[in-house]
Amino acid sequence: MKIDQNFNDLSDEDLVKAIVLKNDTLLFEILYDRYDRLVYNKCRGFSKHDDEAQDLTQDIFLKLFVKLKTFKGKSKFSTWLYSFTYNHCVNYVNRSTAKKIEKQSVDTDNLKSEYYNPEEEEESIRDLKVDKLKEALEKISPEEKMILLLKYQDSLSIKDLTEVLSIGESAVKMRLKRAKEKLVNVYNDECHEE
Amino acid sequence: MMNVMKNNPFKHIDQPLKDVPAELKSKVMKDIATAKLLMDLANLFSLNVGSVVERTIKQRKK
Numbered sequence: 001m002k003i004d005q006n007f008n009d010l011s012d013e014d015l016v017k018a019i020v021l022k023n024d025t026l027l028f029e030i031l032y033d034r035y036d037r038l039v040y041n042k043c044r045g046f047s048k049h050d051d052e053a054q055d056l057t058q059d060i061f062l063k064l065f066v067k068l069k070t071f072k073g074k075s076k077f078s079t080w081l082y083s084f085t086y087n088h089c090v091n092y093v094n095r096s097t098a099k100k101i102e103k104q105s106v107d108t109d110n111l112k113s114e115y116y117n118p119e120e121e122e123e124s125i126r127d128l129k130v131d132k133l134k135e136a137l138e139k140i141s142p143e144e145k146m147i148l149l150l151k152y153q154d155s156l157s158i159k160d161l162t163e164v165l166s167i168g169e170s171a172v173k174m175r176l177k178r179a180k181e182k183l184v185n186v187y188n189d190e191c192h193e194e
Numbered sequence: 195m196m197n198v199m200k201n202n203p204f205k206h207i208d209q210p211l212k213d214v215p216a217e218l219k220s221k222v223m224k225d226i227a228t229a230k231l232l233m234d235l236a237n238l239f240s241l242n243v244g245s246v247v248e249r250t251i252k253q254r255k256k
Contacts, residue, residue: 152204
């Protein structure tokens with residue numbers, strides 16, 4: 001019992017190291033208990049039914065166990081897990097709807113930081129109503145939804161985003177700007193339809 | 195510097211958080227146990243080139 005207590009006190013990052021060392025399933029259970037609610041609720045945001053969210057959560061934790069060694073500690077574990085979860089959900093949505101993924105390649109050479117104005121960004125987002133926002137998020141692409149949730153719901157910094165998405169700072173800012181513009185457009189269309 | 199946004203509507207989506215169904219944990223842990231078995235078996239039958247090279251070099255030095 002004492003050993004369990006010690007492991008319970010470990011930081012996420014140290015716990016991950018201990019799990020990876022021996023593929024320890026008992027320690028993985030501690031990690032599951034810490035993050036099951038978070039992962040499950042993120043999955044609910046990408047699925048239509050609770051059953052679907054349960055299946056997604058189950059798949060994510062299995063994949064997490066197998067891929068845990070790829071966590072290199074460059075960002076906080078929770079940040080990495082958010083991205084891991086969203087990536088799985090985005091792939092699932094794209095696969096299940098057989099949608100063609102819109103290529104979002106960004107020419108980073110021609111981008112300048114002044115395109116992104118955080119103050120301006122906040123103003124347009126702040127006044128959105130929750131229920132309409134939820135509907136609008138369903139209508140934009142899963143990739144756009146993912147970056148907006150990472151930034152505004154999970155409060156990742158631009159630096160965190162560059163790490164978890166493995167793209168440059170300018171590309172992150174441009175993707176955020178485009179996703180936000182699209183969201184606000186869809187949101188306004190919805191309001192006008194009423 | 196990240197500004198803290200007041201009244202951020204994103205924070206209120208899907209609130210309150212829903213509890214995870216209790217039966218999910220046993221399903222996940224069953225999956226994990228199977229995965230561990232397969233990973234251990236794979237390790238048993240695969241060659242870790244890195245450690246072989248390392249051991250060979252060590253022995254060569256003696």
